[in-house]
Amino acid sequence: xxEYVPSQDLLPRIDRGETVAIGRLITRAEGDVPExxxxxxxxxxxxxxxxxxxxxxxxxxxxxxxxxxxxxxxxASGKRVGVIAVDPSSPYSGGSIxxxxxxxxxxxxxxxxYIRSMAxxxxxxxxxxxxxxTADILDVAGFDVIIIETVGVGQDEVEIVKASHTTVVVxxxxxxxxxxxxKAGVLEIADMHLVSKCDRPDANKTLTDLKxxxxxxxxxxxxxxxxxxxxxxxxxxxxxxxxxxxxxEGHRKISVSSEGDKRRLEIAAFRLEKTAKRMLLEExxxxxxxxxxxxxxxxxxxxxxxxxxxxxxxxxxTQ
Numbered sequence: 345x346x347e348y349v350p351s352q353d354l355l356p357r358i359d360r361g362e363t364v365a366i367g368r369l370i371t372r373a374e375g376d377v378p379e380x381x382x383x384x385x386x387x388x389x390x391x392x393x394x395x396x397x398x399x400x401x402x403x404x405x406x407x408x409x410x411x412x413x414x415x416x417x418x419x420a421s422g423k424r425v426g427v428i429a430v431d432p433s434s435p436y437s438g439g440s441i442x443x444x445x446x447x448x449x450x451x452x453x454x455x456x457x458y459i460r461s462m463a464x465x466x467x468x469x470x471x472x473x474x475x476x477x478t479a480d481i482l483d484v485a486g487f488d489v490i491i492i493e494t495v496g497v498g499q500d501e502v503e504i505v506k507a508s509h510t511t512v513v514v515x516x517x518x519x520x521x522x523x524x525x526x527k528a529g530v531l532e533i534a535d536m537h538l539v540s541k542c543d544r545p546d547a548n549k550t551l552t553d554l555k556x557x558x559x560x561x562x563x564x565x566x567x568x569x570x571x572x573x574x575x576x577x578x579x580x581x582x583x584x585x586x587x588x589x590x591x592x593e594g595h596r597k598i599s600v601s602s603e604g605d606k607r608r609l610e611i612a613a614f615r616l617e618k619t620a621k622r623m624l625l626e627e628x629x630x631x632x633x634x635x636x637x638x639x640x641x642x643x644x645x646x647x648x649x650x651x652x653x654x655x656x657x658x659x660x661x662t663q
Contacts, residue, residue, distance in 0.1 A: 349365075349368065350379070351372060351377075351380040351382070351383035351384075352382065352383050354368055354369050355383055355484075358387070358481060358484055358485050359484065359486075361485050361486050363458065366458065366481055366482070366485050367460075369383065369384070370462075370474070370477075370478050370481055372384075373474040374462060374478075376473075376474070376622070384480070384481075387480045387484050390484050391479075391480040391483040391484055392483065393483055393488075394426075394487055394488060394489060394490045395488065395489050395490070395509055395592075395596045395599070396479055396483075396492065396507070396508045396509045396510070397508055397509070397510045397511075397592060398494065398504035398505065398507060398508030398511045398512065399411055399491060399492065399494065400494040400504050400511065400512070400514070400533075401514030401516075402515075404516060405514045405515055405516040405540055406514060406516055406540035406541055407493055407494075407540075408429070408493065409540070409579040410514060410540055410577065410579050411427060411429070411491055411493050412451060412579070413577075413579040413582070414491070414588065414589065415427060415491065416451065417585055417589050418488075418489055418589065419451075419454060419456050419457060421589070423456070423488040424456045424457075424487045424488050425456065425458075425487060425488070425489045425490075426457075426458045426459075426460070426479075426482035426485075426487035426489070426490040426491070427458070427490075427493065428460050428462065428478050428479060428490065428493070429459065429460070429461045429493045430462055430463075430471060430472045430475060430492065430495045431461050431463060431495060458482060458487065460478060462474065462475070471494060471503045471504055471507050473618065475492055475507060476507055476615055479492065479507075492504065492507060503614070505533040505610075506611055506613075507611065508611075509595075509596065509599040509600075509604070509607065509608075510535045510536070510592060510595045510596065511533050511534055511535050511536075512534065512535065512536050512537075512538055512592075513531070513533065513534035513536075514538045514540055515540070515554065516540045516541050516550070517541060517542075517544050517550045518541075518544065518546055531557060534572060535570065535595050536572055536573050536575065536588075536591055536592075537558075537572065537573070537574045537575070538574075538575050538577055538584075538588065539554065539574065539576045539577070540577055540578070541579075541580075542576035542578045542583055542584060543578040543580055543581050547576055551574060551576050554574045555574050558574065569598055570595060573591050575587055575588050575591060627661070628661055631661050632657050632660060635660060636657065639653045639656065
């Protein structure tokens with residue numbers, strides 16, 4: 345076992361893009377190691393140069409294949425790309441299942457690409473608790489574009505819009521109810537819609553359905569500086585990828601302008617809330633450990649109700 349390197353000492357190495365140092369600090373961010381917080385605070389203050397792109401969509405829509413294809417395109421254009429693949433947690437180890445990293449083996453060996461899989465650890469919304477800290481680290485390490493691929497759990501992955509400068513929603517033909525894949529707010533969070541697997545003959549229906557649905561928000565779109573495009577792509581043939589990359593660059597220019605101030609404020613507010621909630625839960629766990637055990641025993645014997653006992657716990661911490 346090697347000697348523990350203080351997190352602050354990792355920072356100069358991260359500035360030089362050393363992958364070992366990057367990996368160590370990301371691991372400490374995932375584990376919420378208290379010793380690393382000052383270093384992560386330093387990293388946050390120096391971040392802000394990279395374009396953070398969120399990729400979301402239902403399972404089977406081809407997100408991982410798309411991320412691999414777009415990463416290859418971006419690297420070929422001279423960009424350094426960091427990929428944060430949020431995977432389901434393993435039911436055995438609690439770690440990420442690493443499916444995306446397996447699919448991107450060829451890219452993982454490219455010095456201009458850094459791929460990190462991370463587990464959700466039970467977090468809802470498709471984004472892991474340390475996703476934004478990881479994006480900061482990759483930003484400071486010199487990566488120009490950071491792609492966050494959400495876990496792909498269904499219709500509630502709207503947190504990605506508060507974690508990225510550009511949000512891309514991926515749909516695919518042949519998933520049964522095409523519209524079902526983009527309901528419950530997912531339609532509205534997209535800065536652009538991609539229909540993957542457009543080498544298939546049934547893709548035109550999905551493209552048409554999406555464009556028609558977007559007309560329902562015509563009044564809102566008219567007030568925006570950005571018109572949400574619907575782009576058909578095929579990672580297999582390369583169809584539409586150049587149009588997609590050009591659209592990303594167009595949206596990046598808006599995100600760094602004064603028109604992107606509202607989005608940046610939303611990202612900051614989201615991050616502040618998530619961090620504060622995590623710290624509150626830590627303090628709550630520390631302060632109520634023994635009391636919780638006693639109240640749980642009493643609750644199991646029906647000596648009270650969960651609402652009253654929970655209120656007692658909250659009051660014991662807040663009063």
